[in-house]
Amino acid sequence: MNRILFRGAELDAAGRLCVEDRRAAHLLDVLKARPGQVVRLGLVNGPRGRGTVEAIAGRRVTLRWEPDGEPPSVPPVDLLLALPRPKVLRRLWAPLAALGVGRIVLVNAARVERQYFDTHWLQPAAYEPLLLEGLEQAGDTRLPEVAVRRRFRPFVEDELESLWPATLRVSAEPGAPGSMTALRRKPGERMLVAVGPEGGWTEFELRLLDARGFRRVGLGERTLRSDTACIALLALAHEVARRDGTGEVP
Incomplete structure (x- = not known):
């Protein structure tokens, strides 16, 4: 997993993403995520960007979403x-x-x-x-x-x-x-x-x-x-x- 994807409906009003599924497992077990760590995120059918880990509670990870530019082009x-x-x-x-x-x-x-x-x-x-x-x-x-x-x-x-x-x-x-x-x-x-x-x-x-x-x-x-x-x-x-x-x- 080289970029963690999420859907727009998963963001709260403050632009935070909370995950506790396979994405959380990847963050915790593979990336060894810690508060303050920056990881690669992407909005499905939207832009790529970064996520800063704000909190970890058990197997639940909260990240702050920061988009970076325009969505990628449709493959030709x-x-x-x-x-x-x-x-x-x-x-x-x-x-x-x-x-x-x-x-x-x-x-x-x-x-x-x-x-x-x-x-x-x-x-x-x-x-x-x-x-x-x-x-x-x-x-x-x-x-x-x-x-x-x-x-x-x-x-x-x-x-x-x-x-x-x-x-x-x-x-x-x-x-x-x-x-x-x-x-x-x-x-x-x-x-x-x-x-x-x-x-x-x-x-x-x-x-x-x-x-x-x-x-x-x-x-x-x-x-x-x-x-x-x-x-x-x-x-x-x-x-x-x-x-x-x-x-x-x-």
């Missing part, structure tokens, strides 16, 4: 992900937030099992703590937007353009000759990475994406699991964003 990369198996989805939430994703849309696909949509890992109460864990690791405060769509074709044909206008779009295909690092991104342009299920997108799904301007890219000759491919592609997308611009989108 978004993810369109065919819904993975529940245990894989659970593993992915934290690293997705740590890498930096502005919006995550989980979508159905021909090779997605229908019962995957019944998992509790699609409920905000289950996944938001994992997203916060990833943000705390990265030192960021921007919580990704999350949406779930059960029908692939209507989403691609009817919603995708309105969600991502003027976006550099790529679709992952095992063995595709295209390379993420060969792409060129305009400064300020968002990137959308589409990652299919285990076994990949079907040819029909790839053609639908092709028709919306997606460029097919691969990760070499090795066959990767969808979660491994997802992390690798997002890391490469951020490298493209840094290379071709500031990597920041207002």
Whole structure:
């Protein structure tokens, strides 16, 4: 945990934050916090800042919040992900937030099992703590937007353009000759990475994406699991964003 996050509703009228959950455990057991010590804090979807420890009572820690500047920019990369198996989805939430994703849309696909949509890992109460864990690791405060769509074709044909206008779009295909690092991104342009299920997108799904301007890219000759491919592609997308611009989108 490289930055302790909190929500605005947790502050009192004097700008003090009281914690006695896992954050207090981190302060007391890992940072060995003492009154007067300054630690890194962040307001969810708000600015980063500092917290000065004012009091410790048992396992309860009180800090005074001091914001520092403007909120961080929204990450320039978004993810369109065919819904993975529940245990894989659970593993992915934290690293997705740590890498930096502005919006995550989980979508159905021909090779997605229908019962995957019944998992509790699609409920905000289950996944938001994992997203916060990833943000705390990265030192960021921007919580990704999350949406779930059960029908692939209507989403691609009817919603995708309105969600991502003027976006550099790529679709992952095992063995595709295209390379993420060969792409060129305009400064300020968002990137959308589409990652299919285990076994990949079907040819029909790839053609639908092709028709919306997606460029097919691969990760070499090795066959990767969808979660491994997802992390690798997002890391490469951020490298493209840094290379071709500031990597920041207002």
